[in-house]
Amino acid sequence: MASWKGRDILSIRDLSRGDIELVLKAARRMAPIAEGEKSSKSLEGKILATLFFEPSTRTRLSFESAMIRLGGGVLGFSNVEGTSVQKGETLADTVRMVEGYADVIVLRHPHEGAARLAAEFTERPVINAGDGAGQHPTQTLQDLYTIWDERGKIEGLNIALVGDLKYGRTVHSIATALAGFGASLTLVSPPGLEMPWEIVEEVKATGTPVSTTHRLEDVVPTADVLYVTRIQKERFPDPQEYQKVAGSYRVDLPLLREAKKDMIVLHPLPRVTEIDPAVDRTPHAKYFRQAFNAVPVRMALLEMVLGVG
Amino acid sequence: MIDHIPAGMALKVLKILGIDEAVSSTVTVAMHVPSKAMSWKDIVKVEDRELSPREVDKIALIAPKASVNVIRNYNVAEKHVVRLPDRAVGILRCGNPNCITNLREPVETDFFVKPGEPPRAACRYCDRVVEDIPAAIV
Ligand SMILES: [Zn+2]
Numbered sequence: 194m195a196s197w198k199g200r201d202i203l204s205i206r207d208l209s210r211g212d213i214e215l216v217l218k219a220a221r222r223m224a225p226i227a228e229g230e231k232s233s234k235s236l237e238g239k240i241l242a243t244l245f246f247e248p249s250t251r252t253r254l255s256f257e258s259a260m261i262r263l264g265g266g267v268l269g270f271s272n273v274e275g276t277s278v279q280k281g282e283t284l285a286d287t288v289r290m291v292e293g294y295a296d297v298i299v300l301r302h303p304h305e306g307a308a309r310l311a312a313e314f315t316e317r318p319v320i321n322a323g324d325g326a327g328q329h330p331t332q333t334l335q336d337l338y339t340i341w342d343e344r345g346k347i348e349g350l351n352i353a354l355v356g357d358l359k360y361g362r363t364v365h366s367i368a369t370a371l372a373g374f375g376a377s378l379t380l381v382s383p384p385g386l387e388m389p390w391e392i393v394e395e396v397k398a399t400g401t402p403v404s405t406t407h408r409l410e411d412v413v414p415t416a417d418v419l420y421v422t423r424i425q426k427e428r429f430p431d432p433q434e435y436q437k438v439a440g441s442y443r444v445d446l447p448l449l450r451e452a453k454k455d456m457i458v459l460h461p462l463p464r465v466t467e468i469d470p471a472v473d474r475t476p477h478a479k480y481f482r483q484a485f486n487a488v489p490v491r492m493a494l495l496e497m498v499l500g501v502g
Numbered sequence: 503m504i505d506h507i508p509a510g511m512a513l514k515v516l517k518i519l520g521i522d523e524a525v526s527s528t529v530t531v532a533m534h535v536p537s538k539a540m541s542w543k544d545i546v547k548v549e550d551r552e553l554s555p556r557e558v559d560k561i562a563l564i565a566p567k568a569s570v571n572v573i574r575n576y577n578v579a580e581k582h583v584v585r586l587p588d589r590a591v592g593i594l595r596c597g598n599p600n601c602i603t604n605l606r607e608p609v610e611t612d613f614f615v616k617p618g619e620p621p622r623a624a625c626r627y628c629d630r631v632v633e634d635i636p637a638a639i640v
Contacts, residue, residue, distance in 0.1 A: 283607050306602040306627025310609055325600050327628055 198500030201312040202320045205330040205366050210373050213337060219493035220338050220486070226262050227488040235501050236265035242295035243269035244287065245322075246278065246302040252322050252332075255487035256299050256495075263492055268294065285314045292317050297499055300324070318498035326362055333366040335490045336459065337374070339483040340418055343457050348375040353412045355381040356422035356442060356467065358388040363461050364422050365392050377402040379412045383438040386428065409442055414451045419444065419477075421460045421467050445469035449477055459483050503547040503571040504561065509534050511564050512544035514636050518560045519548060527551060540567065559587045563594070564636045566621060590615050590623055594638045598630040611640075 197215075202208075208216075225231040241260040243253050248271055257267045273279050278287060284307060291298060292315045300308050301322040308321035308328070323329040341347050352371055354364050358380055369392065371378060378396060380388050384407055397403055406412060413419070421444055429435035443466060444458060460468055460480040472478050507515055512531050521529055530547040537543040553561075553570060561568055562584035572580040592610035596603050603611045603625070613623040613632065623632040632638045 281606075284602070284605075285608050302602075303600070304602045304605060305598060305600055305630075306625065309627050310602045310607060313609070324602075325628075 197497040199316070199318050200498050201308075201318055202330055202494060202498065203308045203312060204321070204328040205333045205370050208330070213334065213370070213373075216334055216490065216493050216497070217338050217341050219497060220334075220489040221342060223489035223492040223496075224342075227259070227485070227492060229262075233262065234264035235496060236260065236263035236499060239265040239297070239499055239501075240295040241265055241267050241269075241297050241299060241495065242291045243267060243271075243299045243322075244291060244301070245269065245271045246273050246284075246300075246307070248272050249301050249323060251484075251487070252301060253299075256320075256322065256491050259488050259491035259495055262488070263495065265495070269299075284311055288314045288319075291315075297495060320494060320498065328366065329362065330366070331487070331491055331494065332363060332461065333370050334494070335487050336363075336367050336420070336461070336483065337370055338490050339459060339479060339486050340457075342486070343479055343482070344417065344455070347371065350376045350417040351379065351415055352376045352418040352420060353379040353381055353416040354388075354420050354422070355409060355412075355444075357386045357424045357428065358382040358422075359386040360425070360428065361422050364420070365389070367420065368392055368396055372396040372399040372401040375401070378404075379416065380405045381407070381409050381412055381442075383407060383424065383442065386424070409444075410448060410451070413448055413456075414453070416456055417453065419452075419456065419458045421458060421464075423463075423465060423467060439466055443467060443469065444472055446471050446475070449475065452477065503545065503573055504565075505543070505545050505569045505571060506537070506540065506567045507544040507546065507561075507565045508540065508567075509542035509544055511636065512546050514564055514639070515544070515546045515561060518557055518564075518639065519546075519551070519553075521548065556593060558584055559590060560593050560639055562586045563590060563615070563621060563623070563639065566617070586615060586617050586621055588615055589613065589626075593640055594623060594632060594635070595640055596625045596628060596630055597632055597634075597638060598625065598628050601625060601628040601630060603627050 226233045245253050260267050270276050288311045297318050299320045299322050300311050302324050305325040305327035307324045312319040321328055358364050426435050457479040458477045512533050527549040532545040534542050566586050568584045571578045590613040594613050612626040616622045
């Protein structure tokens with residue numbers, strides 16, 4: 194296992210199952226601190242730089258909350274307006290400059306591969322907080338943590354990924370990560386928005402059972418986890434077609450009548466119409482918990498890459 | 503002399519070697535020549551010219567079976583088959599317009615290369631697979 198101190202977190206593929214399990218366990222220890230029940234000074238004197246070349250308020254705030262909860266400081270920018278980036282500075286130069294001001298760098302960038310490039314220009318650990326349509330490993334870790342924390346395990350669970358499985362990077366990353374954990378996958382998408390075959394092949398190559406369907410109602414009785422994603426209107430040239438599809442992929446109370454008692458519903462949020470607000474009051478709804486889990490997972494990563502804990 | 507170039511790739515090889523009207527030595531190109539091993543092939547012969555390692559890597563990407571013969575005094579002095587590199591650094595352009603290597607950053611492109619017919623190259627930065635390797639050569 195690679196040493197954690199100074200390690201870059203660029204892609205979920207760079208992490209082995211053992212690595213991920215360490216993060217999950219560390220995140221669970223962080224939960225009481227993330228909730229404000231306990232306090233910690235473990236990162237006192239350390240500084241996190243959040244370099245957001247495009248806005249993503251939720252991601253940035255969860256990283257900043259994580260750092261502050263552990264007693265550390267935060268600096269950075271939330272968009273490029275008014276920075277030297279706007280004057281044409283390269284990412285390589287920005288990173289070399291920031292290196293002098295911070296101990297760990299979190300980067301959000303509109304271009305794919307930006308985090309890997311940034312990591313090559315600094316000795317400081319770089320955490321990828323989303324690069325274009327590329328990787329967003331801390332989000333995947335947050336999703337894995339939610340499943341593991343709520344269900345006590347991942348192996349052997351029947352996990353249904355629902356919605357736009359073609360374009361959603363979130364769902365591609367979670368599919369390949371779950372495959373490494375011995376879950377079985379059911380892929381539920383409207384026709385034309387199926388999971389790309391390369392990813393299905395990659396998942397199957399790990400020995401993970403995969404089944405595919407267009408009908409959400411068929412998978413609800415056997416699923417342990419429903420991971421629901423947004424179906425974007427822009428994917429449909431015909432608005433009526435969109436209405437029809439959106440309607441048949443909506444999670445509501447009648448649909449959940451068939452579900453196992455301990456089945457959980459996840460969603461990376463924001464949701465539009467995929468989950469009826471009435472579902473929020475059921476014990477199945479775990480998507481707000483999933484959103485909160487961003488903080489303990491990022492606390493765990495910050496401690497680990499800074500060599501603390 | 504570069505032999506066993508896939509038929510139709512000779513002009514691409516000339517481009518890799520930077521051969522244009524200004525070249526001062528004799529260049530001979532044979533296109534669509536019968537071949538035992540590959541049914542049809544191209545051959546390129548350039549006098550007074552040795553290949554740099556980067557040029558050999560580029561040729562290997564478009565002609566993985568090519569052989570390079572160094573001819574001195576009308577005899578084949580050296581003969582070797584090109585070897586497909588497992589990394590292609592600075593010799594391919596990433597086809598993803600949104601890839602960080604297509605911005606003005608101080609890095610060379612870098613691809614993982616896997617053998618095959620044709621070989622497969624994937625960008626180390628954005629994971630994008632090159633669809634048309636000959637067209638992507640810098
Ligand atoms: Zn690329």
